[in-house]
């Protein structure tokens with residue numbers, strides 16, 4: 069029996085944060101000095117990640133995405149990818165990175181068996197990138213994107229958090245990069261996951277506003293082409309090279325077709341990005357049986373939240389920082 073929840077959704081995707089640490093300091097994610105990192109002793113080893121994935125994929129998980137913090141700050145990620153690739157039920161293995169170390173790692177990640185890669189990049193302008201990330205590193209990220217495009221042809225996407233006063237200035241640059249490298253740029257509506265808890269609905273630059281802005285710079289195909297379970301609505305450029313996508317979590321929530329759960333680097337299962345409660349799987353992963361792990365996982369997923377309550381007045385923020393959830 070697949071992994072169902074009480075709302076009839078079938079859960080097939082697991083996002084795994086392999087570390088809460090990062091080599092950037094994005095202003096909406098963490099303070100300049102960083103955060104109190106998770107205790108090393110609690111971080112899942114590669115063997116423990118494979119153990120939870122063995123049980124999860126036997127129950128129905130088919131797609132896995134590695135996230136962080138920044139996954140490439142943890143050493144040995146190509147080894148972890150090879151270990152996960154041994155699991156017969158993993159049909160798709162992807163990763164989200166900030167691209168800082170990607171030029172160095174892209175060939176090894178592809179060789180290890182990674183299928184797809186998303187790069188988080190909110191600005192192509194050197195100064196704005198520096199301001200947003202507190203690092204003058206846009207060149208390294210662009211080098212990483214080019215390296216990834218070489219070894220993952222057609223399987224590279226850029227994820228940009230849409231921010232008023234920033235994104236509107238970057239439509240042309242993002243359209244040109246997407247066309248040049250034949251990749252998809254996806255704009256993600258700003259969500260209440262910011263470290264300083266300053267998010268207000270008025271800050272949200274909506275997908276439809278961005279679509280209108282992008283259409284001033286590039287011609288899009290009529291019909292979006294993304295699959296129903298993808299959180300993004302994606303359009304190809306009329307030129308046939310590249311495209312743009314929109315993840316409208318706030319203005320057009322897609323929770324009714326949600327098919328994913330998340331695992332933090334220290335083994336907390338989150339059945340929704342905005343979960344208030346979590347289930348600590350670490351003790352079971354370390355000392356419990358696979359049956360017990362399977363039972364708890366199935367039960368937690370059955371009780372998965374119906375959806376986020378961002379647009380409801382009684383919305384309660386999660387107290388777990390974005391860098392520990394992994395997006």
Ligand code: SF4
Nearest residue numbers: 323326340341375376
């Ligand atoms: S907010 Fe929660 S339920 Fe909605 S799509 Fe995201 S993870 Fe799924």
